[in-house]
Amino acid sequence: MIMEKPTDHPQVKPRKVGILFANLGTPDGYDYWSMRRYLSEFLSDKRVIDYPAWKWQPILQAIILTKRPRSSGEAYKSIWNEAEGESPLMTITKQQIAKLNAVLTEEYGDQVMVDFCMRYGNPSTKSKVAEMVSNGCDRVLFFPLYPQYAGATSGTANDEFFRALMNEKWQPAARTIEPYFDDPAYVDALAQSVEQGYAKLDKRPDLLVVSYHGMPIRYLTEGDPYHCQCQKGTRLLRERLGWDEAEIKTSFQSVFGPEEWLKPYTVEEVARLAKAGKKNIAVIAPAFSADCIETLEEIQEEIQEAFIHAGGESFTYIPCLNDDDAHIQALVGVAKRNLGGWLK
Known part of the structure; x- marks a missing residue:
């Protein structure tokens, strides 16, 4: 006999598999304060700079972050996508995800939810994990877009993903990918x-x-x-x-x-x-x-x-492979191998 849920039972959405791609990140703008927030988050990461905080943070906050936001801001300004109001990395990542989403949803339909996050800046890993869980993703494949593994790239991206999972009342099953430089x-x-x-x-x-x-x-x-x-x-x-x-x-x-x-x-x-x-x-x-x-x-x-x-x-x-079709197909292949057993 099938028991009906109580009328006040929280809504449970249809099960999905989340495929969350991740890249390094980008400042929200090339102005001083946008650059300072971004660089502070990036350079405070112990995977990137592993000096003791008591030694590193005074140098970072009092010296480096007084000058570097301006010089880095000038560098970003020289390449900024003014039409979209974002960095080229953000523009290209959006293009990649649009193509990846098209291929993966054609393959799996509404069984999957495809999105991206950034390790530093926006959209944050925490916000995108929460969004996937709220949309019914009870399994998430986390895919850092780094062909080679390094603690300061894939490692810290995975760290942030696992921290995001700690915020979820109903924690999804999770997988991360292996390095794919030799795929x-x-x-x-x-x-x-x-x-x-x-x-x-x-x-x-x-x-x-x-x-x-x-x-x-x-x-x-x-x-x-x-x-x-x-x-x-x-x-x-x-x-x-x-x-x-x-x-x-x-x-x-x-x-x-x-x-x-x-x-x-x-x-x-x-x-x-x-x-x-x-x-x-x-x-x-x-x-x-x-x-x-x-x-x-x-x-x-x-x-x-x-x-x-x-x-x-x-x-x-x-140029980097960006949203080149051969690159997209390679990434899809890596994703599909790591989705084994989760999707029909």
Whole structure:
């Protein structure tokens, strides 16, 4: 016999599976206070800067956050999507999610709810987890958009997701994804972007610089697998392209603070290459799933300037995969593997 619910019973919505994609984040604007809020949240994360709070916070709040919001704000202003009132990372992420939602809902219909959040800034992970739960998601696949694992990227995104779950009275079942830098479809999408980029050039570059976001060497010695996954990722890309080792080079960008970081540093390496006679290079940044401040401003301005100043002649930036269809299909494949057993 089926028992009817009492009239005052809380409404229970039809079961769904939430697929929540996550990226790093973006300030709400490039003004001083928007930048300060964003940078304070980002640089207060112990996964990013792991110094003791008693030592780090006075430096951060009293020194760094008095000057850096202005300089970072100028950098963001130079790339800002004024038409939409948002950063390029936000614009591209929205485009990615629109395509991912279209493919996944075509596959699974109303069994799924597809959305995105940011680790820092808005929309917050907490707000999007709450929204999914309120819409009947009793299972959530959390998908940080970082091909390689690093504690300061995937790790901290997962931390924030788990903290968000702690706020839910009825906590959904949860899964996170494994690193997908070596997924064949992802490697193929990356290789295709290189092939398409080279096909547009009148002259083939002397070298492809594969520039990954950096991290302190200490993190590697403490067990973070990021460096190894970057090196393997470059090798897999080279093998897929069918190139010799001399045609491709791994480097690391975005150094911050006094510690020694993973080397070679991209900004120094491109200058060295120019002086060594490599006058025509291309740069790709496969640690980023979407073009952002580190690619649109740092690579295409600071790093390109270092190369030209050292005698380089031709500098080509190959964009991130963004919402390219091959990239979307690779991400869908990763999601579907991790949804196994949850959906028909």
